[in-house]
Amino acid sequence: xxxxxxxxxxxxxxxxxxxxxxxxxxxxxxxxxxxxxxxxxxxxxxxxxxxxxxxxxxxxxxxxxxxxxxxxxxxxxxxxxxxxxxxxxxxxxxxxxxxxxxxxxxxxxxxxxxxxxxx
Amino acid sequence: xxxxxxxxxxxxxxxxxxxxxxxxxxxxxxxxxxxxxxxxxxxxxxxxxxxxxxxxxxxxxxxxxxxxxxxxxxxxxxxxxxxxxxxxxxxxxxxxxxxxxxxxxxxxxxxxxxxxxxxxxxxxxxxxxxxxxxxxxxxxxxxxxxxxxxxxxxxxxxxxxxxxxxxxxxxxxxxxxxxxxxxxxxxxxxxxxxxxxxxxxxxxxxxxxxxxxxxxxxxxxxxxxxxxxxxxxxxxxxxxxxxxxxxxxxxxxxxxxxxxxxxxxxxxxxxxxxxxxxxxxxxxxxxxxxxxxxxxxxxxxxxxxxxxxxxxxxxxxxxxxxxxxxxxxxxxxxxxxxxxxxxxxxxxxxxxxxxxxxxxxxxx
Numbered sequence: 001x002x003x004x005x006x007x008x009x010x011x012x013x014x015x016x017x018x019x020x021x022x023x024x025x026x027x028x029x030x031x032x033x034x035x036x037x038x039x040x041x042x043x044x045x046x047x048x049x050x051x052x053x054x055x056x057x058x059x060x061x062x063x064x065x066x067x068x069x070x071x072x073x074x075x076x077x078x079x080x081x082x083x084x085x086x087x088x089x090x091x092x093x094x095x096x097x098x099x100x101x102x103x104x105x106x107x108x109x110x111x112x113x114x115x116x117x118x119x
Numbered sequence: 120x121x122x123x124x125x126x127x128x129x130x131x132x133x134x135x136x137x138x139x140x141x142x143x144x145x146x147x148x149x150x151x152x153x154x155x156x157x158x159x160x161x162x163x164x165x166x167x168x169x170x171x172x173x174x175x176x177x178x179x180x181x182x183x184x185x186x187x188x189x190x191x192x193x194x195x196x197x198x199x200x201x202x203x204x205x206x207x208x209x210x211x212x213x214x215x216x217x218x219x220x221x222x223x224x225x226x227x228x229x230x231x232x233x234x235x236x237x238x239x240x241x242x243x244x245x246x247x248x249x250x251x252x253x254x255x256x257x258x259x260x261x262x263x264x265x266x267x268x269x270x271x272x273x274x275x276x277x278x279x280x281x282x283x284x285x286x287x288x289x290x291x292x293x294x295x296x297x298x299x300x301x302x303x304x305x306x307x308x309x310x311x312x313x314x315x316x317x318x319x320x321x322x323x324x325x326x327x328x329x330x331x332x333x334x335x336x337x338x339x340x341x342x343x344x345x346x347x348x349x350x351x352x353x354x355x356x357x358x359x360x361x362x363x364x365x366x367x368x369x370x371x372x373x374x375x376x377x378x379x380x381x382x383x384x385x386x387x388x389x390x391x392x393x394x395x396x397x398x399x400x401x402x403x404x405x406x407x408x409x410x411x412x413x414x415x416x417x418x419x420x421x422x423x424x425x426x427x428x429x430x431x432x433x434x435x436x437x438x439x440x441x442x443x444x445x446x447x448x449x450x451x452x453x454x455x456x457x458x459x460x461x462x463x464x465x466x467x468x469x470x471x472x473x474x475x476x477x478x479x480x481x482x483x
Binding site: 030031033034036052054056057058059078081082085 | 407441
């Protein structure tokens with residue numbers, strides 16, 4: 001598992017990377033009430049704003065952590081945004097991406113580095 | 120920006136996990152570990168306790184008629200033991216602040232917004248001088264929700280006999296409580312002024328009851344918005360008149376026809392007669408995306424100029440959908456009018472809707 005400074009987690013399973021937000025991020029955002037996901041098939045570039053989430057407090061963007069193609073999105077969190085608060089690092093993943101530059105992930109933190117990062 | 124002020128309940132908020140944020144010059148809890156959504160729903164289901172000590176409490180020892188020079192409200196006609204919603208207006212008919220006015224027999228008692236308190240007191244003193252006595256040694260708690268009556272009655276039994284907008288002084292183990300049966304959530308409930316030194320003990324006594332949870336400013340905002348109530352500085356300000364803001368009900372007949380000497384009367388009375396050019400309305404976005412303050416409104420997907428702006432917007436936990444309020448031209452203010460709100464460069468459908476979004480449950 002890899003972590004970004006934007007509080008995303010990336011789980012690479014056989015070349016398909018599942019992306020979500022960390023429990024820390026979900027906690028900071030507060031109750032999530034709206035999620036907008038990209039369309040399957042979209043080619044994205046690292047740092048593109050591809051997901052919008054709105055909590056009771058404010059709207060935030062989630063950036064594409066790597067270049068690649070969106071191959072699957074989690075419609076369940078669009079239907080029920082509160083799942084992101086309930087299980088952010090499990091059931092409430094956001095999208096799956098097929099990386100075109102997998103080595104972009106090398107720069108991201110591992111779990112212990114991320115724990116230090118959030119203090 | 121100076122040092123943030125703290126209410127007598129500050130340590131209690133921190134001890135109970137309140138997330139403290141700057142608000143109108145005060146350090147206030149925006150939420151507790153329960154979270155905004157559950158705090159909101161708890162208030163509607165049982166009882167929520169809010170620290171609203173940041174709001175300004177003011178005693179006015181003057182003839183009620185004297186205050187009528189500053190507000191378009193019938194203060195003379197306000198019976199002893201009763202409270203009324205009011206507005207300070209300016210010479211252009213704009214709203215300087217909204218407030219509560221209570222008649223407590225030998226004096227009036229006002230509650231004003233925290234951010235405006237200093238300005239309101241100066242405004243009052245300019246006319247009324249030493250008759251204006253800011254109350255600085257008392258906290259203010261709000262207890263709101265269907266279980267508010269049963270909860271407060273264990274401490275102050277007389278509170279159960281009050282009806283909406285009654286005010287009373289009720290002796291208790293926590294000293295004299297200045298109680299009004301009112302609030303700003305759309306729920307039945309009370310606002311309770313208590314000596315600062317007794318505020319923590321009163322709050323702890325209420326929080327020891329199963330029905331009562333602490334509620335932060337986040338849920339206070341979604342509760343008031345579901346109830347269609349205005350937030351000063353967002354939905355109303357000096358750029359909006361009471362009539363544009365659809366608060367004409369706060370200007371009683373006596374002030375429309377006879378005692379019309381209030382600031383901005385020319386504009387306000389003209390708008391009562393002939394209508395205002397624009398009106399505050401409820402707006403329900405069709406989708407799930409909240410339309411927040413500042414969202415511009417259009418008549419169509421390709422109209423070039425906006426016709427209005429959203430002034431408050433949030434997700435409504437009880438109505439389970441996003442909700443907004445904003446200003447639209449009078450000819451677009453009828454319920455059912457279809458408009459578009461521009462969110463992240465997309466025009467999304469939104470419909471003009473009667474307020475409140477959720478029926479109020481005041482005990483009249």
